[in-house]
């Protein structure tokens with residue numbers, strides 16, 4: 001079984017009716033428990049690929065199986081449900097909701113699932129403990145450092161027990177020391193909890209810590 005299986009995925013953007021091909025036939029299989037790094041130059045299409053894998057965008061053509069679900073045949077509504085249940089996404093800029101506390105931000109994916117308030121509280125606290133942040137439950141994002149905000153975002157990505165954790169340059173906005181801490185957290189989540197991780201990074205040093213590295217070049221994964 002695979003977590004992710006892409007077959008000949010193409011993606012073009014159109015601006016003023018001019019086609020800009022970005023992905024030109026991507027084949028990719030990711031197995032449970034893998035930690036895959038995707039490396040590539042700025043503009044090579046890494047985020048485009050990640051957004052397709054994360055069900056945030058549609059491919060132009062090809063096939064995509066997420067845990068053996070043929071996702072390109074799903075409606076938007078079904079996709080939203082699948083995304084909520086299967087995928088945790090962490091971005092370079094953390095995208096926390098500024099007016100909500102740490103605990104509320106982390107609880108959101110479970111609120112969308114209509115989980116029971118007691119369960120939400122328990123799970124939110126558990127993941128915040130896992131990322132080392134259980135003492136700041138009532139703080140808002142602007143009362144946390146960048147590294148702490150990213151930990152909250154990681155806790156939010158994990159709270160729903162995703163099959164797949166996607167991270168698009170999660171350390172891009174952090175200093176060297178904090179980046180290393182966050183990378184170690186991803187490694188720990190992968191090695192200890194067997195979470196499947198796909199990570200986009202510019203940094204070879206980060207990529208080398210992953211179990212597999214693929215390069216996105218001229219629309220192909222190599």
Ligand SMILES: Nc1ncnc2c1ncn2[C@@H]1O[C@H](COP(=O)(O)OP(=O)(O)OP(=O)(O)O)[C@@H](O)[C@H]1O
Nearest residue numbers: 013014015022040041042043044045046047048049
């Ligand atoms: N919505 C869009 N409409 C048109 N073109 C887009 C759109 N999004 C991205 N692109 C173009 O697609 C190409 C790939 O963009 P993408 O964001 O996937 O690159 P990236 O590898 O993630 O780059 P970076 O390392 O800078 O984040 C770029 O040339 C970009 O300008």
Ligand SMILES: [Mg+2]
Nearest residue numbers: 046047048168
């Ligand atoms: Mg990008």
